[in-house]
Amino acid sequence: MAEFTIKERRQIPRHAMPTQDPLERRTNFGEVALGYSESEALEEANRCLACRRPTCVTGCPVGVDIPDFIVALREGDLDRSVRILKGKNSLPAICGRVCPQETQCEVQCVLAKKGEPVAIGRLERYVADWDLQRGAETPQVAPTTGNKVAIIGAGPAGLTCAADLARLGHKVTVFEALHNPGGVLVYGIPEFRLPKDKVYAEVGCLECMGVEVVTDVVIGKLFTIDELLTERGYDAVFIGSGAGLPTFMRIPGINYNGVLSANEFLTRVNLMKGYQFPEYDTPVKIGRRVAVVGAGNVAMDSARCALRLGWRRAKLEGGQPPDVHIVYRRSAAEVPARAEEVHHAREEGVIFDFLTNPVEIYGDDKGNVRGMRCIRMELGDPDASGRRSPIPIENSEFDMEVDQVIMALGTSPNPLVFRNAAGLERTRHGTVRVADAETGLTTKAHVWAGGDVVTGAATVISAMGAGKAAAADIDRYLKGEKAEAE
Amino acid sequence: MLTYLPSRRSSITRWEVQVYEIIEKQVFSDVTKMVVVRAPEVAHKAKAGEFVIVRVDERGERIPLTIADFDREQGTVTLIFQEVGKSTMQMGMLEVGDGFANLVGPLGHATEVENLGTVACVGGGVGIAPIYPIARALKEAGNYVISIIGARTQSLLFWEDKMRAVSDELVACTDDGSYGRHGLVTAPLKEVLEARSGEIQRVWAIGPAIMMKFVARTTEPYGVKTIVSLNTIMIDGTGMCGGCRVQLKAGAQFVCVDGPEFDGHLVDWDLLLARQSFYRVEEQEAVERWQQLVRLENVA
Numbered sequence: 001m002a003e004f005t006i007k008e009r010r011q012i013p014r015h016a017m018p019t020q021d022p023l024e025r026r027t028n029f030g031e032v033a034l035g036y037s038e039s040e041a042l043e044e045a046n047r048c049l050a051c052r053r054p055t056c057v058t059g060c061p062v063g064v065d066i067p068d069f070i071v072a073l074r075e076g077d078l079d080r081s082v083r084i085l086k087g088k089n090s091l092p093a094i095c096g097r098v099c100p101q102e103t104q105c106e107v108q109c110v111l112a113k114k115g116e117p118v119a120i121g122r123l124e125r126y127v128a129d130w131d132l133q134r135g136a137e138t139p140q141v142a143p144t145t146g147n148k149v150a151i152i153g154a155g156p157a158g159l160t161c162a163a164d165l166a167r168l169g170h171k172v173t174v175f176e177a178l179h180n181p182g183g184v185l186v187y188g189i190p191e192f193r194l195p196k197d198k199v200y201a202e203v204g205c206l207e208c209m210g211v212e213v214v215t216d217v218v219i220g221k222l223f224t225i226d227e228l229l230t231e232r233g234y235d236a237v238f239i240g241s242g243a244g245l246p247t248f249m250r251i252p253g254i255n256y257n258g259v260l261s262a263n264e265f266l267t268r269v270n271l272m273k274g275y276q277f278p279e280y281d282t283p284v285k286i287g288r289r290v291a292v293v294g295a296g297n298v299a300m301d302s303a304r305c306a307l308r309l310g311w312r313r314a315k316l317e318g319g320q321p322p323d324v325h326i327v328y329r330r331s332a333a334e335v336p337a338r339a340e341e342v343h344h345a346r347e348e349g350v351i352f353d354f355l356t357n358p359v360e361i362y363g364d365d366k367g368n369v370r371g372m373r374c375i376r377m378e379l380g381d382p383d384a385s386g387r388r389s390p391i392p393i394e395n396s397e398f399d400m401e402v403d404q405v406i407m408a409l410g411t412s413p414n415p416l417v418f419r420n421a422a423g424l425e426r427t428r429h430g431t432v433r434v435a436d437a438e439t440g441l442t443t444k445a446h447v448w449a450g451g452d453v454v455t456g457a458a459t460v461i462s463a464m465g466a467g468k469a470a471a472a473d474i475d476r477y478l479k480g481e482k483a484e485a486e
Numbered sequence: 487m488l489t490y491l492p493s494r495r496s497s498i499t500r501w502e503v504q505v506y507e508i509i510e511k512q513v514f515s516d517v518t519k520m521v522v523v524r525a526p527e528v529a530h531k532a533k534a535g536e537f538v539i540v541r542v543d544e545r546g547e548r549i550p551l552t553i554a555d556f557d558r559e560q561g562t563v564t565l566i567f568q569e570v571g572k573s574t575m576q577m578g579m580l581e582v583g584d585g586f587a588n589l590v591g592p593l594g595h596a597t598e599v600e601n602l603g604t605v606a607c608v609g610g611g612v613g614i615a616p617i618y619p620i621a622r623a624l625k626e627a628g629n630y631v632i633s634i635i636g637a638r639t640q641s642l643l644f645w646e647d648k649m650r651a652v653s654d655e656l657v658a659c660t661d662d663g664s665y666g667r668h669g670l671v672t673a674p675l676k677e678v679l680e681a682r683s684g685e686i687q688r689v690w691a692i693g694p695a696i697m698m699k700f701v702a703r704t705t706e707p708y709g710v711k712t713i714v715s716l717n718t719i720m721i722d723g724t725g726m727c728g729g730c731r732v733q734l735k736a737g738a739q740f741v742c743v744d745g746p747e748f749d750g751h752l753v754d755w756d757l758l759l760a761r762q763s764f765y766r767v768e769e770q771e772a773v774e775r776w777q778q779l780v781r782l783e784n785v786a
Binding site: 178179187204222223254255258260263264267273277278279281283 | 587591593721722724725727728729738757764772
């Protein structure tokens, strides 16, 4: 293999991600980003300067040894690359697709100072997909310790915590309320961003490590946390139940038919595969004019799903393609979604209505949505979040003709998990109160928590980071190195 | 059982083939079926008023069904359903030895059972199934239980004997007069409320939404608190989707986690009825497609 000088490496341009054409992809649920070819991956890998003190690693919530896996890749040793990657990250095919690398590892890349950073996420995806393609190697597992850990929720936090504990030799059971594991990765994130078979394959890898994944179990109902710790004999519990409760605006007309939470809409489309109705039994309706309220990643996902289903309907039945609007009370500068998602949504034809806030939803005599009254907003002084606060402009109300309204306004943790969990404290936001923010130890002995259930709705990778930190602390506790926290 | 469909080519995950086995089945009528399903942990926790969600196979909808009975010793829950759509039709074809792909529960709040004195339990159609464990629990708590059960026609009426066994008085009626009293459940209910003015402490009513609406309307002038158990469109059953929300006088609530039982006098029934019919077109399409597949299957 030819050796490059640092100067030569700096001169290689960053490889764009091959994507499906926007006009084509808006009619299907196939993946938008197609992934690097072998030659593209190798060339991109050659851009890495393999810094001795890599700054990119400091940006990674799970601490992946980024330059090491990239060097192994460009040396053609994919086997080693996989081992390095999976040494820190048990779900790389997922992270390679949904992590916001531009604000984490890639923003820290030294190349980003003068030009474009190494496409770390795309390389991660390339290596992870190669591993899945060959049937996925099972990471080495330590000899069994005899300790039992229960994990509540098979989402990013729980799966990461499970993987790390299993690797250390503990017996782990993951309880999932829905019928398939993955949490938000399967009910929330659409197929075109994260194919479900990748999620199930990576969960399958955890099972090969000895993790038991049990679905159809609602903790708080079927078993309580106290029962897990007593009669069920678990030595520790990790709560990773996420933030699953939808938020509805407190405006008139919110219960008309056609107004739904992004959670409901996305669950119908993704988990229940409503986009394949009637082959799958769960129906999903798409309006002619759809308003998605909010501008986070969930809002982008909802808008892009609605757009695809509407275009497909137009293709199959004729008629007009749908109008899909993102309605957001702040301006483009404050949009919380990833820039890439916003870019993709725009390319596909989603319309953005900024500085606009709904004040009332109208229905017809059958109880169906027929319109939404909105008010124009302007930006005032920064609020508690540091963003300029939106202020309604007097007498600027106007009506939007819509027949579907999807509320994507954020989510909060599900209170069910708190039932019969004496001593487990909750904040006024409904999140689990942690006694130790570093490790996720809660106010209840033997119980840790991490991810959205602690932080409120955040990112997949931050949840994974929390799962990882908790796993390390649970391991210390189980090994008796740490006094029982009571 | 139809285990496959002609176009079946799906990727099934391991978690979708855990079979909750049917160990007993009874056919009450062409459209009303009862299955006893092995689910020991659910049976261990189940209480009157709670529900489960089932999925018939890996392509299935998540269907909420109120628990009609449970047997902790045997480790089973009993479910009764009426074939009204594709999913329930498919469930109706399951036989002993078959099973559900998924069953999750118990969900929702249990009925608040206490000794109130005299109470009335009204069950309409397939709603007789969930009213039974409530009547039994109320009887066990020491109440004088007056039960009124009704259905459109005789063949849709079931469990009269079981209901009689847990009731001090029982009235059965059919809309068409083919059995028992001729007429709707609201007529005998009104008579009871008149005859025992001030005596009836509470009414429970489970049945079609329209029946519950009129039961609530019947009891309202008498000021008798009326508990209804709502069966709305729902996906996860844990508070996640919000599809089941119901408008009460004080604001919206979720049937899955705040209910399924609510004070019938506070429910916005017209909105509830409108929400229930939201997917009617799709439901019809699914039924037609299913019936065609069944016909093809029978020919082959």
